[in-house]
Amino acid sequence: MSLQYAVLGLLSENPHYGYEIKQEFENSIGDIWPISYGQLYPTLKMLTERGFVTRKKESGKKAIDKNVYFITDEGRKHLQKWINDYPKKIQLSIKDEFTLLFFFYEKIGTAKLLTMMKEQYKSLDYQSNKYKHLLLSLRGNKRQFPKAIIRKMLLHLEAEKQWLQELSEEYSHQLQRQSL
Amino acid sequence: MSLQYAVLGLLSENPHYGYEIKQEFENSIGDIWPISYGQLYPTLKMLTERGFVTRKKESGKKAIDKNVYFITDEGRKHLQKWINDYPKKIQLSIKDEFTLLFFFYEKIGTAKLLTMMKEQYKSLDYQSNKYKHLLLSLRGNKRQFPKAIIRKMLLHLEAEKQWLQELSEEYSHQLQRQSL
DNA sequence: CACAACATGTAAGATGTTACATGATTGA
């Protein structure tokens, strides 16, 4: 959807080749915003056709040719226009299968729910720690992955953790009452 | 993706016709999980073809025929199987355009950013209050939209609000420093 | 030499949105 703008944003700072763009995503926004080659290469093709980027073969020492992409003036305009068009209607979305599952909590069973939630909590905690460390290591001065986005991710991870904790307690009490 | 399970879940409690299913979604999970007819009717068709629901014309007083959908035993099995298959890999996603925008915060300008964030905060606050009231009105005993999901939404809304507040303060300080 | 990582893409299919198309019923 707006992958094209993410790509233009990357290229507005430095030229990159396809594989490298994917790396950049994975090393930064990747956990939040995973992309696949099946999505990236067609996007680069489209941007080339529309004149927002140009492509140059970098036939260096390697036998394989890298396709290096450069943003054009048109591309910069296109990106800036998208930025200027804000604000649009924005809605917080927490649409995922795990949430949907709680529609059916009666059909799952308290014991299984508790196990699942514990697993999920561990995974969130791991991610959360990762971002905390990332935030601390970001003290440098070179252009990096925006702190604001990491902070946002952290806050949502903590919200999710709190939710799981509250619910776990509730379900635990239920289990105890049942076993009496 | 998993709309089919959401639909089966609804039908597992009561038969519904298409339009009504959309209403049910809008009145409950709709803010989190909006669906369109362009998605719903093909899904109902697919579920019918796969034998998970059956369709009966309800030609009442009205000239127009409602198509009422009933879940079948196969449908119940299909739903239960999906539920039993958990846990799967689940990842918290905050992938949206508003977040992406903070990739480009330098290109936006602090003043505009602040205005946007203020607008967004208001909108989140409105939603948050809506859910708070919903949660309070849920004290009854009839089967309703799961409290857990509303609570989850609330926690994420509050996380998002906190994020905006922190960032706003940071940007305000920046503006003040610039104007000195 | 084998395997991981580098490098570029296409194709099929799932999923989702928006616009289109039609017509009935209800309430102001």
Place this chain on the structure above:
DNA sequence: TCAATCATGTAACATCTTACATGTTGTG
């Protein structure tokens, strides 16, 4: 009578995932 709401769908398009297809380079 006019607009909103009720009611059911299709079609075109956008987006995204997964699998396929190919070949190179570096490392143990």
